[in-house]
Amino acid sequence: MPLRNQGKNFSPSDENNLVHDCRKRRLAEYMLNFYTFLMRRYLGGRGNQIFSMNAWLSFLGVFIGTSLLVIVLSVFNGFQQQIKSSIFKFDPHITIESTKKPGKVEDWRNWIIKINTKLGNGAESVSGMIQSPALIRKDEQLDHVLIRGMEFPEDAKVKDKYTFPKEFPKVVEPANLKNFPKGDYCLIGHELAGILDIHVGDLIQLIVPKGQFTARVGVEPGMKTFTVSGFFSSGNYQYDSKVILISLPAAQSLYGAGDSVQQIAIKLKDFDAVKKSLILLYEVLPYDYSIRSIEEEHRNLFAALKWEKVIMTIIVFLFIIAALVGVIVSTANVIRSKKKDIGILKSIGVSDQEILIVFTLIGFISGLIGTILGVSFGIFLSMKLELIINGFEYVINGVGQFYCDNLMSCFWSRVELMPKDVYYFDHMPVSIDARFLHPLSILAIFLSGMAALVPAWSAGKLQPIDIIRASDT
Amino acid sequence: MSVVLKTENLTKSYRDGEITVDVIHNINLELQKGDFVSIQGASGAGKSTLLSILGAILLPDSGTVTVNGKSLTQYKNEGRLHEYRKQHIGFIFQNHYLLPDFTAVENVMMSLLIRGEKRNSAREKSIEVLEKVGLKERINHYPSQLSGGESQRVAVARAVVHKPDIVLADEPTGNLDSNNTQKFIRILQDLQKTNQLTVLVVTHEAELAAVAGRKYFMKDGKLLDAPH
Numbered sequence: 001m002p003l004r005n006q007g008k009n010f011s012p013s014d015e016n017n018l019v020h021d022c023r024k025r026r027l028a029e030y031m032l033n034f035y036t037f038l039m040r041r042y043l044g045g046r047g048n049q050i051f052s053m054n055a056w057l058s059f060l061g062v063f064i065g066t067s068l069l070v071i072v073l074s075v076f077n078g079f080q081q082q083i084k085s086s087i088f089k090f091d092p093h094i095t096i097e098s099t100k101k102p103g104k105v106e107d108w109r110n111w112i113i114k115i116n117t118k119l120g121n122g123a124e125s126v127s128g129m130i131q132s133p134a135l136i137r138k139d140e141q142l143d144h145v146l147i148r149g150m151e152f153p154e155d156a157k158v159k160d161k162y163t164f165p166k167e168f169p170k171v172v173e174p175a176n177l178k179n180f181p182k183g184d185y186c187l188i189g190h191e192l193a194g195i196l197d198i199h200v201g202d203l204i205q206l207i208v209p210k211g212q213f214t215a216r217v218g219v220e221p222g223m224k225t226f227t228v229s230g231f232f233s234s235g236n237y238q239y240d241s242k243v244i245l246i247s248l249p250a251a252q253s254l255y256g257a258g259d260s261v262q263q264i265a266i267k268l269k270d271f272d273a274v275k276k277s278l279i280l281l282y283e284v285l286p287y288d289y290s291i292r293s294i295e296e297e298h299r300n301l302f303a304a305l306k307w308e309k310v311i312m313t314i315i316v317f318l319f320i321i322a323a324l325v326g327v328i329v330s331t332a333n334v335i336r337s338k339k340k341d342i343g344i345l346k347s348i349g350v351s352d353q354e355i356l357i358v359f360t361l362i363g364f365i366s367g368l369i370g371t372i373l374g375v376s377f378g379i380f381l382s383m384k385l386e387l388i389i390n391g392f393e394y395v396i397n398g399v400g401q402f403y404c405d406n407l408m409s410c411f412w413s414r415v416e417l418m419p420k421d422v423y424y425f426d427h428m429p430v431s432i433d434a435r436f437l438h439p440l441s442i443l444a445i446f447l448s449g450m451a452a453l454v455p456a457w458s459a460g461k462l463q464p465i466d467i468i469r470a471s472d473t
Numbered sequence: 474m475s476v477v478l479k480t481e482n483l484t485k486s487y488r489d490g491e492i493t494v495d496v497i498h499n500i501n502l503e504l505q506k507g508d509f510v511s512i513q514g515a516s517g518a519g520k521s522t523l524l525s526i527l528g529a530i531l532l533p534d535s536g537t538v539t540v541n542g543k544s545l546t547q548y549k550n551e552g553r554l555h556e557y558r559k560q561h562i563g564f565i566f567q568n569h570y571l572l573p574d575f576t577a578v579e580n581v582m583m584s585l586l587i588r589g590e591k592r593n594s595a596r597e598k599s600i601e602v603l604e605k606v607g608l609k610e611r612i613n614h615y616p617s618q619l620s621g622g623e624s625q626r627v628a629v630a631r632a633v634v635h636k637p638d639i640v641l642a643d644e645p646t647g648n649l650d651s652n653n654t655q656k657f658i659r660i661l662q663d664l665q666k667t668n669q670l671t672v673l674v675v676t677h678e679a680e681l682a683a684v685a686g687r688k689y690f691m692k693d694g695k696l697l698d699a700p701h
């Protein structure tokens with residue numbers, strides 16, 4: 001009896017598996033030994049360098065490309081989110097007005113009940129609203145503003161006070177304001193407060209067109225004094241510098257509107273349900289009411305947001321292409337400088353595929369490292385972007401000031417890199433979206449491998465005889 | 474004695490405009506295991522071309538090359554010409570052709586690594602051969618830090634470390650001074666004897682040709698027995 005059969009049966013299929021296993025292990029070893037041996041040197045060059053010149057080029061291309069990409073995407077994304085959320089927080093998602101009597105909905109309390117039952121759970125709030133331009137007077141200053149009279153919920157704990165609804169801009173001053181008194185009290189945007197030098201507790205006059213327009217006297221102006229209860233911040237410069245919020249009863253009395261409202265304002269729980277809700281509303285409301293969605297109200301803006309998305313996509317592609325060109329060029333450079341090596345390696349028995357793999361992996365690895373570090377760096381910069389912009393501003397103004405004061409004796413006017421009134425927001429809105437980053441990183445890594453494949457392919461096709469003969473002479 | 478390499482009616486020609494030049498003409502050559510064969514001949518006789526064909530970096534127009542019973546055409550049809558080189562050949566060129574980014578020992582190791590040897594044992598074997606060619610002190614030098622003679626000895630180590638069926642050498646002493654040539658010849662002879670290597674060397678150098686067991690001349694693409 002053969003020795004190996006004692007104690008354990010050894011079937012042919014076991015043996016096959018063993019051979020297969022062994023071959024797999026050998027291949028893995030081979031990969032580790034030969035490929036890493038070549039690649040380490042070709043990526044790293046001699047001695048203690050981390051990267052050779054060409055590997056640096058390829059790495060830097062991908063690194064810069066991906067980090068810029070992350071920053072651009074984060075800023076774009078931040079802008080869009082900020083714009084949307086500031087508007088959605090502030091404005092009703094759907095407004096209803098009467099077309100028969102413009103600016104006047106009289107039986108609005110009935111309609112609110114009907115709309116609430118129709119929309120059911122979908123509605124966050126349905127309320128009456130008056131919104132109209134006005135003049136504000138503070139001491140000797142006049143400015144034009146937008147008054148919004150809205151329904152505030154009553155404070156259950158404190159008598160004769162309103163609290164703030166759920167979706168409401170942040171009240172920034174006084175910091176912990178939970179409620180404000182009924183009557184002629186108002187909340188104003190914090191930018192407006194800055195412009196007119198208004199403090200909490202100050203008195204302001206609001207001047208509005210009162211009642212119906214008549215041929216005899218035109219529009220009779222109405223004027224009332226309000227006490228400023230606090231400042232709000234919506235994050236949207238337009239609103240924060242122009243809007244004054246008062247309670248609906250105060251607005252009704254200011255405008256002499258009796259118990260009518262100008263419009264019924266609907267806020268939905270889910271903004272994406274606007275279209276569906278519009279259809280429901282068409283079913284309950286008669287034809288002499290106009291129903292408008294927030295998108296119609298801000299048509300230009302939403303169109304611009306859509307365009308921004310298109311432009312963003314184009315930019316993404318440009319960045320990726322730029323990074324890929326870097327990978328192609330640098331891999332081609334590596335290959336050109338290693339042409340003789342390739343000939344030698346092939347003449348001693350390295351296959352076309354192995355050459356192809358080695359040089360593709362070289363591009364792939366610099367792409368991989370470049371993407372990982374580039375994305376990380378991009379995220380880091382995005383988070384510190386405001387600081388960086390402020391830093392730039394500081395340096396520019398510092399140098400300019402110094403130059404003017406000491407060298408030229410001129411007047412230096414401060415440079416603002418992100419002027420608020422131009423850029424809509426009071427801070428740099430940055431939002432890093434992981435949903436973008438994951439596929440983009442994977443795409444960048446994958447494509448840098450593909451990009452390296454192009455020159456690596458030609459390296460695989462090099463004939464050793466040509467190279468050896470060419471360098472013979 | 475077993476036949477390691479056999480060629481039959483090997484022919485290769487180049488077209489130069491209208492004229493076709495036969496560079497290799499009906500060559501029949503047989504190498505036994507342990508043979509040391511030299512080929513001499515004038516410049517342009519076709520020596521390098523023959524060696525390139527035997528090393529499978531050039532394909533013949535007609536005729537066959539067979540190594541250990543398997544023909545070059547078979548390898549080619551399987552798309553695995555590199556396997557032929559990997560399994561049978563050790564190449565020494567006139568210029569050493571070392572990889573400039575790798576040290577002496579790494580260059581020799583490469584020969585074993587591409588054949589699937591583990592890194593540690595590849596290193597040990599390479600150092601062993603480098604010691605034999607007298608470069609114990611130079612194993613961690615880069616080619617740029619080696620003299621021409623030293624580089625050529627590294628190239629020999631690389632060509633023999635994996636114990637190939639055939640070592641092909643094309644004017645290996647062409648760039649060496651007489652002192653280094655002497656050294657090189659002694660080393661090659663020594664390695665050939667101790668390892669029973671089959672060596673085919675093309676050379677101008679009478680001294681190198683002299684140590685070969687069998688000597689050929691090449692003229693106008695034809696292989697002739699050397700005159701005695």
Ligand SMILES: Nc1ncnc2c1ncn2[C@@H]1O[C@H](COP(=O)(O)OP(=O)(O)OP(=O)(O)O)[C@@H](O)[C@H]1O
Binds near residue numbers: 488515516517521
């Ligand atoms: N690719 C080619 N195209 C055309 N002619 C070629 C080509 N390669 C070689 N030849 C010619 O073939 C002939 C033989 O060349 P080969 O290199 O084999 O000569 P050799 O015997 O090695 O010469 P040397 O001693 O100078 O090295 C030469 O005349 C050469 O010009």
Ligand SMILES: [Mg+2]
Binds near residue numbers: 520521522643
């Ligand atoms: Mg030659």
